[in-house]
Amino acid sequence: MAVPATPRPSLILPRASSHAHSQSSAVGPISGRAAASRRHRGDFVFVVNPSGANGRTGKQWKQLLPHLRTRLADQCNICECITSGPTDAVDVTREAIEDGADAVIAVGGDGTLHEVVNGFFSKGNPVRALDQGPDHSAALGLIPLGTGSDFARTFGWTNNPHDAIDRIVRGVKSKLDIGMMVGPKRDPHFFVNVADIHLSAKAGYFASMYKRFGNLCYVFGALRGFWGHNNRDLRIKVNEGEWKTVHNVTALCIGNAKYFGGGMKITPTADPFSGSLEVVILQDFKWYDFLLKLHRLYGGTHLSVNGVSSIR
């Protein structure tokens, strides 16, 4: 699917679902001071995870808020929502959009962003404002302040919140692909970065115990994940092809964007504006293979390593 190339988008509009279609109701760029006073002031909701980056997100947010208010004062009303625990950001986002928010901005890491993205949907459908016209849409935004903040890396963004505020003030928007996961009985679940199965999913789980070590938490999490890990045969089907068995799978990663694990460029050719996903499969990896090939993972040069394959 052709998507206009937009340099470094600051606010991004999720496509309605998967890669199938795009919303036509993108809001235009935020205009200058004079025009802003004549037209609707946007309501921007900042969903902040105070526990992100081992508690650093909450502290940074407190320092940032006065600056943010000054920078955005002319453009929008600012609403601050501090999450109370896991999954809270999903509900807060849904409520904000139903109440007519013009943008919901995740403040934190990839976990917070993931919850905010899922708040844009309910039972697989885009959430809509209750008393705005059908043309109204809410934008997704990000102030990356997490441990890994891996989604932001694909755009070359760092954890510098002042840069993020500059992007929000500039107000450039772009449509973004969103991946969709459908289980046998559950509502669809959406992802914007990398979805993964088996060892790397365990690594993400265990990494949460080592966040105090910064990005290294993902390396420690992976090594912990290898403890008692068995590579497994998986049956997979890609792009409406035939089902095939892939033997001794260590991890299977489906990338809409390039990075996970605190800077590992796991799906190096993924592009969230391309309309397609990249699938990378690691086969028959042991913990020592992971350590020996770690530099290749960080550099995104692992696709030529034995036991690694990529499908688009």
Ligand SMILES: Nc1ncnc2c1ncn2[C@@H]1O[C@H](COP(=O)(O)OP(=O)(O)OP(=O)(O)O)[C@@H](O)[C@H]1O
């Ligand atoms: N108030 C809270 N207390 C504890 N946990 C929370 C709270 N709010 C959100 N969370 C959970 O914290 C998880 C991790 O947060 P987040 O992703 O922002 O930071 P991080 O893990 O440091 O960053 P990254 O995922 O980029 O490495 C989220 O997935 C969310 O479920």
